Amino acid sequence: MAEILALVEARLRSALGEPDARAAVTFLGTDRIEVLRFTGDGLVRYATLGMSASPMADPTAVVADPLRGPRAELLLTVRAGLAPTDRVLRPLAVLAASPQVEGLVVAPGASLDVGEPLWEGAPFTSVLVAEPGGLVDNLELDEPMEPVRFLPLLPMTANEAAWKRVHGAAALQEKWLARGTDLRDPLRTAVALD
Known part of the structure; x- marks a missing residue:
């Protein structure tokens, strides 16, 4: 596990x-x-380190496979200096621990909610897990282990999270794109969902 985390940190350092x-x-x-x-x-990027030490296991599996299964770390990018975003450290750690604590498999398209603002004054209590590969490339591991994927997190307001539950992640991302939403703005308001 320590070897995997050393490789993950090296990949993060080479990319960021x-x-x-x-x-x-x-x-x-x-x-x-x-x-x-x-x-x-002008950006602040937060990356978890530790979530990928063990593969995420299907919560219905009788025994968790110590080698096989998806591995991931979480990435959050915000504009610097606009809000006290360093308070997101604990919520990010909570989200990264959710596979161990709740048996959750974190994958693109999923919503993760921490039940409180991501940082003081934030209009966001949840995030949308986006597709990996844009900022930090997957880290290949020796077979039979799956690669570590670096999953971007996109903060969602309560209205956006509710709308996503009904219409899906792709539809919400299309709304954001169509409206030119700056997903890195830590002070942004909810996108118009009409």
């Missing part, structure tokens, strides 16, 4: 540069989850 801060959170009965912060070009 040197982290300028890191925090670690441990929840009862789970492995340690770290969140790394990368700043530059």
Whole structure:
């Protein structure tokens, strides 16, 4: 596991540069989850480190396979200096621990909710998991292990999350695109959903 996390951190550093801060959170009965912060070009990027140490297991499986199954880390990008976004460290760690705690398999198109604002004053309590491969390439591991995917998180307002439950992730992303929504704006309001 430690070898996998070392490879994951190396991949993050090669794609995003040197982290300028890191925090670690441990929840009862789970492995340690770290969140790394990368700043530059007017953006702040947060990346989890620890979620990929073990594969995510189907919650209905009798025994979890220690090698096979999807592996992922989470990425969140916001514009710097507009809001106190460093408070997102704990909610990100909670989301990254959810496969261990809740037996959740995190995949593109999923909604994840932390039940409180992602940071102080944030209009977002949940995120949409987007497709990997844009910012950080998948990290291939030795067979039979699946690659580590770096899943971008897109903050959603309560109205957007409710609309997504009815219409689906692709429809919400189309609305955002059609309206020119800046998904990196930590202060943005909900997109018009009419």
